[in-house]
Amino acid sequence: MIRFVDVQKTYSNGVQALKGVNLQINDGEFVAIIGLSGAGKSTLLRSINKMIPITSGQLYIDDIEISSIRGKALRYLRRSIGMIFQSFNLVKRMSVYNNVLTGRVGYHSTFPTLFGLFPREDKILALDSLDALGILDKAFTRADQLSGGQQQRVALARALTQKPKLILADEPVASLDPITTVQVMDDFARINKDFGITIVANMHHVDLALKYATRIIGIRDGIVVFDGLSSEVNEQILVEVYGRTLKHNEVLGE
Amino acid sequence: MKNSEKALKKLPKKWIINLIFTVALIALVIYTLEGSTINPLRVKQIPFIIAAFFRGFADILWPALFGFDGYQFNESIIYLALQTLSIGFFGTLLGAILAIPVAFLASRNIVGKHLAKVGSVLLVIIRVFPEIILAYILVKGLGIGSITGILVIGIHSVGMLGKLFAETIDEMDRSSIEALEAVGANGLQKVRYGILPQILPLMTSITLYRLDINVRSATVLGAIGAGGLGVLLTVFSDPPAWDILATIMVAIMAMVMIVDTVSSKLREKLI
Ligand SMILES: Nc1ncnc2c1ncn2[C@@H]1O[C@H](COP(=O)(O)OP(=O)(O)O)[C@@H](O)[C@H]1O
Ligand SMILES: [Mg+2]
Numbered sequence: 001m002i003r004f005v006d007v008q009k010t011y012s013n014g015v016q017a018l019k020g021v022n023l024q025i026n027d028g029e030f031v032a033i034i035g036l037s038g039a040g041k042s043t044l045l046r047s048i049n050k051m052i053p054i055t056s057g058q059l060y061i062d063d064i065e066i067s068s069i070r071g072k073a074l075r076y077l078r079r080s081i082g083m084i085f086q087s088f089n090l091v092k093r094m095s096v097y098n099n100v101l102t103g104r105v106g107y108h109s110t111f112p113t114l115f116g117l118f119p120r121e122d123k124i125l126a127l128d129s130l131d132a133l134g135i136l137d138k139a140f141t142r143a144d145q146l147s148g149g150q151q152q153r154v155a156l157a158r159a160l161t162q163k164p165k166l167i168l169a170d171e172p173v174a175s176l177d178p179i180t181t182v183q184v185m186d187d188f189a190r191i192n193k194d195f196g197i198t199i200v201a202n203m204h205h206v207d208l209a210l211k212y213a214t215r216i217i218g219i220r221d222g223i224v225v226f227d228g229l230s231s232e233v234n235e236q237i238l239v240e241v242y243g244r245t246l247k248h249n250e251v252l253g254e
Numbered sequence: 255m256k257n258s259e260k261a262l263k264k265l266p267k268k269w270i271i272n273l274i275f276t277v278a279l280i281a282l283v284i285y286t287l288e289g290s291t292i293n294p295l296r297v298k299q300i301p302f303i304i305a306a307f308f309r310g311f312a313d314i315l316w317p318a319l320f321g322f323d324g325y326q327f328n329e330s331i332i333y334l335a336l337q338t339l340s341i342g343f344f345g346t347l348l349g350a351i352l353a354i355p356v357a358f359l360a361s362r363n364i365v366g367k368h369l370a371k372v373g374s375v376l377l378v379i380i381r382v383f384p385e386i387i388l389a390y391i392l393v394k395g396l397g398i399g400s401i402t403g404i405l406v407i408g409i410h411s412v413g414m415l416g417k418l419f420a421e422t423i424d425e426m427d428r429s430s431i432e433a434l435e436a437v438g439a440n441g442l443q444k445v446r447y448g449i450l451p452q453i454l455p456l457m458t459s460i461t462l463y464r465l466d467i468n469v470r471s472a473t474v475l476g477a478i479g480a481g482g483l484g485v486l487l488t489v490f491s492d493p494p495a496w497d498i499l500a501t502i503m504v505a506i507m508a509m510v511m512i513v514d515t516v517s518s519k520l521r522e523k524l525i
Binding site: 049051075076077078079080081083085087088089090091092093094098102103105106107110113114155158162 | 427429430432433434435436437438439440442443446447448451452455
């Protein structure tokens with residue numbers, strides 16, 4: 001469970017990206033965060049695993065307040081949270097398998113991992129994750145040889161290998177073509193259902209958010225302006241989130 | 255005036271710079287020629303020297319590969335060629351190891367713009383300091399031998415290796431490091447999985463390329479006492495023993511060709 005209590009974030013240049021956010025996200029939910037570019041979606045998402053530290057307020061993960069944790073405790077928090085990026089963020093010159101295996105580094109002491117030593121269970125786990133995403137046959141290919149959709153699946157496999165209870169995704173399909181987008185979103189839905197992993201995803205396209213997420217959080221200028229079920233979202237709410245009526249093609253995400 | 259014409263006016267005027275360079279180049283050539291007096295007697299000798307050189311190839315002294323009279327195996331061409339090869343190899347290795355800390359010092363990504371200037375200037379100084387002068391200094395100070403050769407080549411290589419290593423570090427993709435941080439990796443783990451896989455293959459490739467260069471210069475440096483095959487060039491060129499010189503040439507060419515082939519094959523694999 002994630003709980004935001006009056007969370008604020010002011011960057012060092014004075015930009016106020018979050019202006020008092022209150023939220024609760026329960027285990028197993030599939031939440032999409034929507035809003036204009038610059039609304040504060042990435043800041044909100046990245047504050048959950050403390051990739052961005054908040055300025056004030058409290059942020060609880062399973063009732064542990066995370067703004068004070070650092071060092072080992074912070075790394076333990078992060079290893080239990082998968083993260084997916086718009087540009088996949090794989091180590092390009094490394095094999096798919098080794099990329100996925102890095103999902104385990106947080107679970108081991110420095111020394112063995114420096115020599116690339118992982119227990120057998122970890123190796124099996126990495127290969128299982130690849131299998132679950134249908135790319136086991138690519139295990140020993142170099143990551144940069146794969147298509148964008150395949151690379152995002154490798155990133156998802158890396159996240160799964162962490163055995164996370166939560167996956168954060170910052171615009172996971174923004175650099176993919178429409179067909180691959182649907183495939184990767186289906187993967188997210190499957191991971192949410194089959195593994196019971198909570199998904200929080202920043203989404204560019206409203207229609208995708210509505211189709212896949214069960215809950216929508218609309219954010220505008222650092223303020224949560226809508227928080228409810230996907231089925232409750234209507235034209236008027238979109239106007240509130242985006243500050244204007246969306247053109248047909250924007251909603252469809254063309 | 256159309257916008258495009260206005261933009262055309264604003265284009266940098268390259269021809270001025272080109273003109274300056276051309277004039278400077280011509281001036282330099284004239285200046286150089288003026289200083290040197292050509293001795294017609296010597297010019298007449300050139301064809302004979304070339305002819306003698308090629309005649310040397312006709313009667314190559316194969317046994318010299320394995321040893322000279324009185325000095326058996328230890329001072330053979332093959333032995334000295336292997337010594338040159340080792341000087342090139344260990345010199346390059348030393349250079350690569352020394353270049354790593356200097357490269358970090360010259361990388362904007364790591365130490366920031368201002369400190370990186372210091373590192374870059376250091377690298378420029380090393381690069382422009384003539385290798386042959388360094389060799390003279392070290393031969394005087396440390397004596398004739400392979401260790402001197404290794405040091406000369408090692409130190410001199412830092413200039414180029416450090417610069418190219420620093421560029422590799424600066425062009426590193428930070429996104430994979432971000433991902434590792436999100437996975438809960440600690441500092442060393444980030445270096446091991448986020449940084450090394452990116453920069454090691456490139457650095458190895460750069461080093462192999464430098465090995466090529468260094469084996470060649472190890473040969474020449476030997477001529478002034480830095481160990482290896484080069485010493486034979488000095489010993490047998492006054493008066494010239496063309497047959498032995500040709501044999502040495504063959505050995506040098508074979509050696510350089512082998513290193514060249516191996517290094518480029520390995521580099522292909524790495525990139
Ligand atoms: N590192 C940063 N330093 C300063 N300002 C930032 C930084 N990151 C984001 N911002 C600003 O914070 C606001 C919210 O950004 P962000 O969370 O990235 O929005 P979104 O993901 O919705 O596009 C924007 O005004 C952005 O310019
Ligand atoms: Mg963003």
